[in-house]
Amino acid sequence: MNKTVAIDPPCAIRTTCPYCGVGCGVLATPDGANGMTIKGDPDHPANFGRLCSKGSALGETTSLDDRLLHPQVNGERASWDSALDLVAKKFRETIALHGPDSVAFYVSGQLLSEDYYVANKLMKGFIGSANIDTNSRLCMASTVAGHKRAFGTDTVPGLYADLEQADLIVLTGSNLAWCHPVLYQRIVAAKKARPQMQVVNIDPRRTATCDIADLHLALAPGSDVALFNRLLAEIQQQGALDAAFVADHVDGFEAALDAASSCDSSITGLSEAQIQQFCNMWISTGKVVTVFSQGVNQSNAGTDKVNAITNCHLATGRIGKPGMGPFSVTGQPNAMGGREVGGLANMLACHLDLENAEHRSAVKTFWEAPQMPEEAGLKAVDMFRAVGAGKIKALWVICTNPAVSMPDADAVRDAIAGCDFVVVSDLTADTDTAKLAHVILPATGWGEKDGTVTNSERCISRQRAVLPPPGEARHDWDILADVGRRMGFHAAFDYQSPAEIFREYAALSGIAGQLGRDFDISGLVEMSDDEFDNMIPLYWPVNAARAGGRFFGDGRFFTPSGRARMLPIHFRTALTQPTPEYPFRLNTGRVRDHWHTMTRTAKSPRLSQHLAEPFVELHPAEAEALGLKPADLARVTSPQGSALLRVLITDRIGRGQAFAPMHWTAQYASAGRVDALVAAITDPVSGQPASKSAVVQIEKYDAAWYGFAISTRAPDPRSPYWASARAPRGWRIELAGTETPEDWEAYARALLGTPDAQALSVQDPAKGAARIALVEDGALTGALFIARAPVPVSRSHLVHLIGGAPQDALAGRPAANRPDPGATICACFDVGVNTILTAITEQHLLSVDAIGEALNAGTNCGSCRPELAALLASTQVPAAAE
Incomplete structure (x- = not known):
């Protein structure tokens, strides 16, 4: 706990990447000019020195050119005292007139756990409402609900090490190569070391992740339940059931099997041979890890999909043991930490249940809180509906951009614009949401913040300050605590440091442990400030009984009975179906080098070189029918809104489908806000939006x-x-x-x-x-x-001509003696397609590794390796038939 780790190079600071839920360790060395050099931390257990293109470019994202440096009230510079007095006054007055449920916080998986904890404590314990939700609702709420239904708590059973120890990895709803590149590279390395390891990729699209797949199942969008129900039925039929584990540790098997057996797997659109091959691979391989992400979660049946997966692992006892188990990979750097501190509207801190009277009482007593809500608050979609309806009259948005990222984004934007009082805490005043706020508060960002985050495998790591806060920026926990004090709750929010908050949080987790919860880090309650400063990555739980490890291999769960629950899962179609007017099913997602709404990644030129504008992917036959050619523009319209996108024609996507990334905002594109197309339909259990099942029409934009x-x-x-x-x-x-x-x-x-x-x-x-x-x-x-x-x-x-000599500019192409690198393929080393093709031809390169040796391309994060392989294949001349 108090071990001090030597840092190399001497002036580097150990911290944690702020992007996806992998939680990579970073060595950051400040350059004295508000920038830094970045290396992967070879000692961090998540990445062992690897970084993806985004993480490698972190040093390019800390410029202050668009930073908010002072509080603003109604567009004018204000002092902190006047701004926070106004926030506290407006929230107090709103609560007095309309009750505590007339106010709300919408927070973020990019907050540190200490920030999250203070926000949750202020809203639930002292304002007395559960109207605090997080953008993590948009990415992993269905996993939370599925875990709680199956295990009794939101517990991730396994560890990243299971990916290297498994004999079969099933990736479903996860373009791991682009969205979690470091985990993808760990699998690539494991497969290279053990070629007998097999990988199945389940995805309607043929993505970069298919590069390592032994089997790609391009199932019909949203049909995951039917596939895993068929697997459960086959587990029984082929005698793969772990009867002893089920008898001793699992409830609900017969009902789950009956539901699965009645499901028609042809709904998947896969051939019977493909389905049988998948089932045989899964059943015949003891060590199986099923990795799932947004393609599972972002559905009106997301929780059911999670439970269809956990049903198969519980039926076979393949859970909580090395190389076995269901594994959710989260999309945000501290989505897990937010779950742990109760950042969701239906949870309390430390995995305690808001609607459990004993849990409520325990937290209320610990916080010495004046009041606690007895019912769950409004989840994200319902929260912004309530804002639009005038029921929520004061809203505080922290470190997120819902006017872009929420489904039915135009309606959300209009709701925020019409709210009586809106506060935004962020790094910049230029986001779509911040432009709608009455008060904008300058917060610190990555590189300036100090506290902890938890990654997808329950590893708690430190984020440390590398740079000083710019201007008058303050930490989120400090801003929230100051407002708490100004609202009259001085003693409860008299925090001086994140270490102090962490100790309080650890103490509350000990009470949760006594109440039978999984999250217990009470072994850290005596941590000193110095020990907190020097804390190395650690896995929870950390208490007198155990430290880290896997859950459920011993058959003990956190339900009242101590037994796991299998659930009867029935296939449910998406609530929106294509029609003659809206014939395409739109899938939304991410690109390789950008992150969320680009407030950070858009600052890096090299991260914009791979894909520089919003686009829509279409199958060649669909494009031809619509009269669309490559690089045309298309108007994409749904019942909710429209977007204007560049056309990318590819057979990687199926007929009747379209794909568009969700990153672009009004700051970077005229009409690229893709979530404006998505209906505000949610999973009835988790409240997570169905962001991958919008229906749209597509037509050519006739530009002059x-x-x-x-x-x-x-x-x-x-x-x-x-x-x-x-x-x-x-x-x-x-x-x-x-x-x-x-x-x-x-x-x-x-x-x-x-x-x-x-x-x-x-x-x-x-x-x-x-x-x-x-x-x-x-x-x-x-x-x-x-x-x-x-x-x-x-x-x-x-x-590359900008700011230089104007020669050759009008030609639009380099002179004959200057090679054209072409569009960027490898963002880490800025290597273009023409450079790669020339090297393949002239140097007779025969493998992706050879390309890496010649050009460095693909040797850092590896997320471009599938594209390198495709370029290599395109240059191969088929052997002449004999």
Whole structure:
């Protein structure tokens, strides 16, 4: 507990990555200019030194160019005292007039556990409402509900080490290669060391994760229950049931089997041979880990999907033992910590149940709280409906952007805009949500915060400050505690440090342990400030009885009976179904190099080079029927809203399906807010939105012109379609419009903010073409390229010309003696497609590893390795038939 670890290099600070739930350790060395160099921590048990492209680029995301440095009230700078007095006053007055349920907090899985704990304590224990929910509701609430139904608590049974010890890994609803790259690389390494290890990937799309799959099951969207019900029936039929484990430790087997046996597995759209192959692989392999993520959770039947998976593991006793078990991988850096501190509207801290009177009383007594809610508060979707209906009159949003990320995002945006009083704590005032707030409070971010996070395998790690807080920014726990004191709850919120909060939290967990809960870190209650500062990663539970390890291998569960529960699960279709008007099923998700709503990753130029604008994937046959060609623009419309997206045509997606990423906001695209298309339909048990089952229509956007521009200044777009991204020394922007400006040179100057620049211009009005370079003091400060079709220029070449000599700019391509690297494939080392193809041909490279040796591509996070393999395959000449 108090071990001090030597740090190498000497000035590096050990901290934890702020992106996905893998929870990678990072060595961060400040550079003295508000930046830092980043390396993976070789001693952290989550990543052993590996980092993905996003983690590797963390040092590029700490600039202060858009940071909120002072509190603002109604758009004007304010002091902390006046801003927090106003927040406390407005919340007190609202509660006095309308009751505690008229206020709400919406918080984030990017908060540290200490921040989360204080927010939960303030709302539930002292305001007296359970109206606190988190954006983690959008990614893992169905797992929480499924775990509680099966195990009695929200307990993750296994560890990452199980991925290396398993003989079969089943990935379902998880593009692990892009969304959790470090875990994917751990599996890749394990499979290379033990080629007999097998991997099954269950996903309607053929994703990068399929690169390591021995079997890809492209099942019909949303049909996971039918597949795992068939597996349960086969477990019984093939004699794979662990009868002793079930008899001694499991309830509900017969009912679960009856439901599974009545399910029609043809619903999956898979062939009988594929289904049987999967079942045979699973049943004949003792060590099986089933990894699941958003493709399972984000459904109106997400909780049932989780329980269909746990049913199979419980029936075979394959749980809580090395290389065995169901494993949820979370999407956010502290989604687990939020679950542990009770950040969800239906939970209390330390996995205690809000609606359990004994648990409520224990927490109320421990906190010396004046009141505690007796019923669950409003979950995220219902919370913003209540905001829109005027029932919630004061709202505090912390470190998240619901005007973009919530389903039916336009309605959520309008609800926030109409709320009587809105507070936002964030790093920037430029988010879609912050622009709607009455009070904006400058909070610290990653690199400045200090506290703990918990990853997907129950490992608690430290996030440590590498940089000082900029301007007047304050830590979230400090802001919340200050408001608590100003509301009259001084003694309960008189915190001086995150270590003090952590000790209180550990003490409460000891009470939870006495009440039979799984989360108990009471062994850390005496931790000193120095020990907290030097804390190494540790796995909970940590108490007098045990430290870390797996759960449930001994057959002991946290239900009242001590037995696990199998549930009868019946297949339920999505509540929205394609129609002639809306014929496509839209799947939403993530791209490799961006994170959530891009407030951090969009600061890194290299993270925008792989996929620089919002897009929609379509099958070639569907694109042809719609008259769409590669790089066209399409209007995607649902009953809730619309988006304007670039068309990506690929056979990786099935007929009748579409895929679009959820990252783009009004800050970076004119109409890229994909969650505006998603209906606010939720799982009835978990309240998690069904973000992967929207129905949409797609039609070609008939642009009169298309454009591409580069600039040293942030552009001021004046067109119906635009998408901007950072470039190495400035910006890049895609454009399109339906009305042609009369003067392209004037348009370029206004767009790029260069009214006095010298213009070099080549225009052909008959062809609708224009190329304009803008030069100031001999340097290229901007360029605009216009055509009647998507502009055919080398973007990777042009973005590197910004701020340099203007020669060759108008050509749009490098001169013959300067190679064009092409579109970026490897973001870690900025290696383009043309560079890779040239190396394959000229150096006769025959493997992905050989490409890595020649160019470094694929040797860091490895998430580009599937694309490297595809490029390699495209260059192979088939042997002539004999």
